[in-house]
Amino acid sequence: MSTTPQDLEQLVAQKYRHGFVTDIESDTLAPGLDENVIRHISRIKKEPEFLLQWRLKAFRHWLTMPTPNWAHLKIAPIDYQAISYYSAPKARTDAPKSLDEVDPKLLETYDKLGIPLHERARLAGVAVDAVFDSVSVATTFKDRLAKAGVIFCSFSDAVQQHPQLIEQYLGSVVPHGDNYFAALNSAVFTDGSFVYIPKGVRCPMELSTYFRINAANTGQFERTLIIADEGATVSYLEGCTAPMRDENQLHAAVVELVALKDANIKYSTVQNWYPGDENGLGGIYNFVTKRGDCRGANSKISWTQVETGSAITWKYPSCILTGDHSVGEFYSVALTNHYQQADTGTKMIHIGRNTKSTIVSKGISAGHGQNCYRGLVKILAGAEGARNYTQCDSLLMGDRCGAHTFPYVEVKNSTASVEHEASTSKISDDQLFYCRSRGISQEDAVSMIVNGFCKAVFKELPMEFAVEAQNLLSVSLEGAVG
Amino acid sequence: MLSIKDLHVNVGDKQILKGISLEIKAGEVHAIMGPNGSGKSTLSQVLAGRDGYEVISGSITYKGQDILALSPEERAREGVFLALQYPVEIPGVNNVYLLKAGLNAIRKHRSLPELDAFEFLTLIKEKMKLMHMDESFLNRGVNEGFSGGEKKRNEILQMAVLEPSLALLDETDSGLDIDALKIVAHGVNSLRSPERAILMVTHYQRLLDYITPDYVHVLAGGKIIKSGDKTLALELEKRGYDWLTQVPAINTDNTGAIGA
Helix, strand or coil: CCCCHHHHHHHHCCCCCCCCCCCCCEEECCCCCCHHHHHHHHHHCCCCHHHHHHHHHHHHHHHCCCCCCCCCCCCCCCCHHHCECCEEECCCCCCCCCHHHCCHHHHHHHHHCCCCCCHHHHHHCCEEEEEECCEEEEECCHHHHHHCCCEEEEHHHHHHHCHHHHHHHCCCCCCCCCCHHHHHHHHHCCECEEEEECCCCECCCCEEEEEECCCCCECECEEEEEEECCCCEEEEEEEEECCCCCCEEEECCEEEEEECCCCEEEEEEEECCCCCCCCCCCEEEEEEEEEEEECCCCCEEEEEEEECCCCEEEECCEEEECCCCCEEEEEEEEEECCCCEEEEEEEEEECCCCCEEEEEEEEEECCCCEEEEEEEEEECCCCCCCEEEEEEEEEECCCCCEEEEEEEEEECCCCCEEEEEEEEEECCHHHHHHHHCCCCCHHHHHHHHHHHHCHHHHCCCCHHHHHHHHHHHHHHCCCCCC | CEEEEEEEEEECCEEEEEEEEEEECCCCEEEEECCCCCCHHHHHHHHHCCCCCEEEEEEEEECCEECCCCCHHHHHHCCEEEECCCCCCEEEEEHHHHHHHHHHHHHHHCCCCCCCHHHHHHHHHHHHHHCCCCHHHHHCEECCCCCHHHHHHHHHHHHHHHCCCEEEEECCCCCCCHHHHHHHHHHHHHCCCCCCEEEEEECCCHHHHHCCCCEEEEEECCEEEEEECHHHHHHHHHHCCHHHHHHHHHHHHHHHHHHC
16 A cells, blocks of 8 residues: 555656756758658768669568558657658768867767767776767767777767678668568668678677767658677677657667577667656657577577667567577667556577577566567477577556557477466555564665566666666656655 | 554554554664564554554654654655564665665765665675575565565665664564574674664564663553563463453553544
C-alpha cells in the first residue's frame, strides 16, 4: 500500500534533461521526398554512382512496401512528405578540418550533454564521433587510431576515402529492401559512423558515437557500418539525445556489423532520445534496424542496450550466426514511462554448427508505459549442437502500465538446445518497506531495487557507461514516490 | 524511551489493535506474547511506520517525540529498528550495499561523517563474527537464496550495524533450529545495553529461555490482557493462552465494539 497511484505519478513526472535547442544556422532541405531529393543528397555528399543507384533502388522498393503494423505499438500515421531529409549545421567556408574550426556553439551543446570533445574524451580515452542532425561533426582521436590501422570516421568520409569497403559491405547484413524503415534509411541516409578494424588488431580504445537531433521537422537517418576483420576486437558505444519538441520526430537508423573469423564486436547503446511529455505529446520515433553477421568461425557479436528514451522504440538488434562456433549475445534494459511504448528484442539466427546465443532482457514499465519483448530464436537444419539461453523479466510499477512478451522459437535441428525463462514482477511494498525501515529514502529504495533488477545487463556495459546507465535510470525514477 | 497510549489501529475496515498502552524505558527488554491473530505483528509494523495501518486513536511517543507522522525511514534514522518476521529478497541488490546505504543515511541524519567502503567493510566484518556469518554473505544479494536461519541472522546483523535505540524483533525465533536460535539469541544479548530498549514479539516461550525479558505482556484480541515478569512466560508455556483469553476476550470484543 506504500506505492499509491499518486506516488507513481510523481515517479513518472521526471523532467527530460537534454531538452535544449542549439541556436545554430543550418542548411536544411525543404520537406518532401522524391527521387530528386535523393539525387540532391547524393550530390551534396559527392557520392560515387554506385551509391546513388543503391539509394534509388531502395527508394523504389520502399514505395511498394506497406507500413509495418505487426508490432504491439500504437503509431500515429507518419507524413513522410512533411519531413526534411537533410539538415546540416552551416559550414563557415568548408568542412571543419580540426576541432578548432567547429562552431563553438556546437561544442557547447556537447558540453551540456556531458560530451566535451576537447577534454573529457581525451581524459576518458574514448574516441567520439558526434553526429549532429544529419552530419558527422568531428571525430576525435583519428590520429592515434590511424596508427593502429583502425579506420573510425564519419560515413561520408568513408564513402570518399574507402569506397571499396563501402561497396563491399554496405547492405550485406541489412539489404536495401529488408524492411520498411531500413529501406527508407537506405534511400535517404545522410551520415553515420564507419569503423574498420584490420586483421588481428585489438582496437586500442572504446569507440563512441554521440547522436543528437537538433533541427525541427527533420528526420535522422544515420547509417553505421562496423567491420572487424579476422581476429580483430572492438568495443563501440553510441549515445543519443534530442531537444524537447511537441511534434514527433523520426529516427530511422540502420546499423550493420560484420565479424569475420575470430573477430569480436561489442556494441553498446545508451538511448535517451526525448520521450515526449507526461501526456504523451512529442518525442522521438526510434525505428531502428540493427543486425550483426558473425560471418567467420569463432566470431562473436554482443549487443547491450539501455533504452530509456523515445516515444516509441521499435528495434531488434540481431545476430546471424553464420560461422561455426560463433556467439551472439543480447543484453537489454528498456524503461517506459508516461505514454512511452517499446517493442524491442532480438533475433538469433543459428546457421553454423555449435553456435551459441544468450538473450537477457529486462523491461521496466511505469506510468502508462507499454513494454514489449519480441524475440526470435531460429535454429536452422545445419546448426548442429546449437544452443540458446533466453531470460526475459518484466518489472511493473503501478497499475496502468503493461508488459508483454512474444518469444518465437523455431528449431529445425534435433541436436539443438533452447532454454527460455520469463518472469513478471512488481516492486513489492515489502521490498520498499524493508529498505525504508533501514533508513533509506523511498526514492533511493526504488532506484536501488530497479538497478538490482537490471544488474545482469549493466555488468555487460563498459565500466564508465555502466555508471552512466545506472545514473540515467535513477534520474528517470527520481521523485518516484512520496 | 517509548510510550504507547490507548492505541487503536485498523487494517481496512477491520479493527486489529483495540487500545494498547505500554511504557518501555531505556535498557529494558519487553516480550509480547499471544495467540495467532492477536495483533502482535501489527503492533511492531505500526511502530516501524509501515503504510496500510490506520491509527484511529491513541499516541506513540518515542524519545519524547510523536512519531506517528514520521515515515519509516525517518523513524529508522531516529533509531527505531524492526527485524522482520519474513525478511524479503531483493534480487541483484548486494546485501552489504543495502546496509551501507542504510547506515550512511542514518549517520547523515545525525550529522556524522559517512563511512567509506573500506571503513564499512571493517565494521561489517567485525559484526559478522558476532553472528557466525562467513564472508560469502558480503557478495550475496539481499536475502537472495538465504535459508530461513540465514535470513534471521542477517536481520540481527543489520541491528548490530545500525545500533538502534529501540529494536523491535518480530518473531525472530520462528523457523530457527536450536543452533541458529542460540546464535541469534547470543547476538541479541550482546546488543543489550542501558541505552537500548528491545521489544520482542513471539509466539513461543522458547526464545525467552535464551533472551531473558524484564517484562512479559500477553496480547489477545487487540489488547494487552496481562502483564508480568518472566515467570508469566513460563506459566503460559504450561497452561497455554486459553485461561487468559476465554472470559476477558468477550469483554475485549465489547469494548472494541463500543470504541469503534
